Amino acid sequence: MVIHTILEFLHHYGYLFFFFAFSLGPFGVPIPNEITILTAAILSHSGVINSWLTYFCILMGLLTATTLFYLAGKFFGPSLKRKFHTNKHYKKAENILDRKGNNAICVGMFIPVVRYFLPLLIGLSGVKYRKFAVVSYSVAIFWTMLLFTIGTFFGERLLSVLPF
Structure with missing residues (x-):
């Protein structure tokens, strides 16, 4: 079960x-973010681990990843753009970002995988760091x-329903 795996880690x-x-x-x-947050919230709520420290580590990890991907897009932009300029998925994503800004x-942060690659695209597009941040x-x-709040109040019910 996921809880045992996370406790082992x-x-x-x-x-x-x-x-x-x-x-x-x-x-x-290999562990999806949503499952990790929900499980961490359940463990925090039950007193097994410290809620504030757990949440802080989760948030700092996510902010670190998004910042690193943004910076990669910003600093390696020209060479990456040359590499991806013919890719239909890149063009579509760039078009959505241009139109919807x-x-x-906001929506991209709620979509697994997209939440990490969107900052790369934002960096590639030349958005200033302040706006990105x-x-x-x-x-x-x-x-x-x-997600931490959902896990705290409804996590045990969710885990009993979900197939992992």
Whole structure:
């Protein structure tokens, strides 16, 4: 079960597990973010782990990952754009970001995988860091708080219904 796996990781790595699960998420950490947050909230609510420290590590991990991807897009933009300029998925994503702007950023943070690659696209598009930070970090805080709250109050019921 997921709870046992997370407890095992916590035993070995401490609260840094949550930081690394979110900051390394785009690089193939096999546990989905949503499941990790919900499970962390359940464990926090039951008193097994510290709620504030857990939430802080999760949020910092997510902010680190999105910032690194934004910076990668910003600094490697020209070479990456040359590589992707003919890719239909890249063109479509760039078009959505151009048309929808902040709304695309807000919605994208709620979609698995997209939440990590959207900052890369934002960096590629030349959006200033300040605008990126205000919108992306605000949505990241909202998203993590929402899921942590859902996990705290409804997590045990969700885990009993979900097939993992």
